[in-house]
Amino acid sequence: MIIATAPGRCGIVGNPTDMYGGSVVSCSTAERAACTLVGEKDSIVISVGGQSQEIVSSNDLALRDGDYLNVARAVLMALEVQPGVTPPFHLDATTDIPMQAGLAGSTAILATIVGAVLAHLDLRLNPYEVAELVRKIEYDVLRCVCGFQDHYMATFGGLNFMDFRDKNSAMSQDYSTPYATIEPLAPYLTTLPFVLAHTGVKHHSGTVHKSIRDRWLEGELAVVEGYLEIARLARTGKKALLAHDWPLLAELMSRNHAIQRDLGGSGESNEALIAAALGGGAIAAKLAGAGGGGTIIALTLDPERTQKALLDAGADKILIPAPSLGLTVEIRV
Structure with missing residues (x-):
């Protein structure tokens, strides 16, 4: 076996x-x-x-x-x-x-x-x-x-x-x-202040990625420059994460989501849960993967309050990121 x-x-x-x-x-x-x-x-x-x-x-x-x-x-x-x-x-x-x-x-x-x-x-x-x-x-x-x-x-x-x-x-x-x-x-971190919330809306990631991918291949400036900036945000995000600088990481996550949202990569169900997370004590929230449904990740220092707000807003499931x-x-x- x-x-x-x-x-x-x-x-x-x-x-x-x-x-x-x-x-x-x-x-x-x-x-x-x-x-x-x-x-x-x-x-x-x-x-x-x-x-x-x-x-x-x-x-x-x-x-x-x-x-x-x-x-x-x-x-x-x-x-x-x-x-x-x-x-x-x-x-x-x-x-x-x-x-x-x-x-x-x-x-x-x-x-x-x-x-x-x-x-x-x-x-x-x-x-x-x-x-x-x-x-x-x-x-x-x-x-x-x-x-x-x-x-x-x-x-x-x-x-x-x-x-x-x-x-x-x-x-x-x-x-x-x-x-x-x-x-x-993971070896350098003692805490991960994140909560995941699944919208309950199913999607196929390829259906979200493909149109933006085509625009990138065609050289659309907003897509090309937007993704160059998101990549830079990740490199700064590594430093913020290791330093436990949650306000800076929140700023980077929020900017990441704003770019992807403005390119059409989010969705109503995503935005509803992001708004609920921010209203429930999270200092940032964004897509955890592809948009059009799926799951959002919230950076929160008050996880119980944020989880309650997400469930009250209709989240299908709460999950906790765990290095495994x-x-x-x-x-x-």
């Missing part, structure tokens, strides 16, 4: 410049995805989110619209699993990360399946290779417009400053694509 788990994540400052060669400060969540893989004698069976399918031939790996099993099919295709040739197994992936909430829930599931199948195939990759592989599958196979934050956070976990320099010119990856620079910050392990793979004999 192989058991793999991976966390969700929330962007504190800098997102979404992981798509544009920028910088991001991000923290994992306590909520995790998990994949259990058991070697079997009969056939390959995949289960995700309660849906199951037996994989008899390569035709069974064809992607289907709106099907949770696509994440497992994509991994099997990418790792060249061949029914009748690869030693059979039963795979079951689950998650307690709210799905389509801007917390990298689907990426975390994808990472756990990658980790479990790599172990089954006895393929050993370093964490950077795993992060890049997970992102390549999501972008090239699942056709999701995405950056690199989700994949590195699912793999590394923790609280990190991440630099994605030179990862903006081509969204597809090849051997020349550089790795991200990952700087762990990235992708873990355990093999039980």
Whole structure:
């Protein structure tokens, strides 16, 4: 039996410049995805989110619209699993990360399946290779417009400053694509004054990112300059976080959100919860991931008051950012 788990994540400052060669400060969540893989004698069976399918031939790996099993099919295709040739197994992936909430829930599931199948195939990759592989599958196979934050956070976990320099010119990856620079910050912090609130509105991050991505590719000045500024905010944000300078970090987070909102990357449900957080004692609040629904992150020194205000405003769920392990793979004999 192989058991793999991976966390969700929330962007504190800098997102979404992981798509544009920028910088991001991000923290994992306590909520995790998990994949259990058991070697079997009969056939390959995949289960995700309660849906199951037996994989008899390569035709069974064809992607289907709106099907949770696509994440497992994509991994099997990418790792060249061949029914009748690869030693059979039963795979079951689950998650307690709210799905389509801007917390990298689907990426975390994808990472756990990658980790479990790599172990089954006895393929050993370093964490950077795993992060890049997970992102390549999501972008090239699942056709999701995405950056690199989700994949590195699912793999590394923790609280990190991440630099994605030179990862903006081509969204597809090849051997020349550089790795991200990952700087762990959790060892230097004793407290994290953040609260996450999920709006309850589901979205697909690609639908939020794609139009702004197109505008960036076309060289729209507001998008290009806005994302250069957000990346700079993240670099200053690292310093503010390490210094426990919450007023400065609040200013940076607020500016980050203002730029993304003005570019059309937020949404009514996001703005309602941000207003509630600010009215409930938070000194800053912004998108934790993509907009159009999803989750907001609030910087607050009065978490109980802020949480109550968010719940009173209709937040679907309150979560607490927690630096935790990235992708873990355990093999039980």
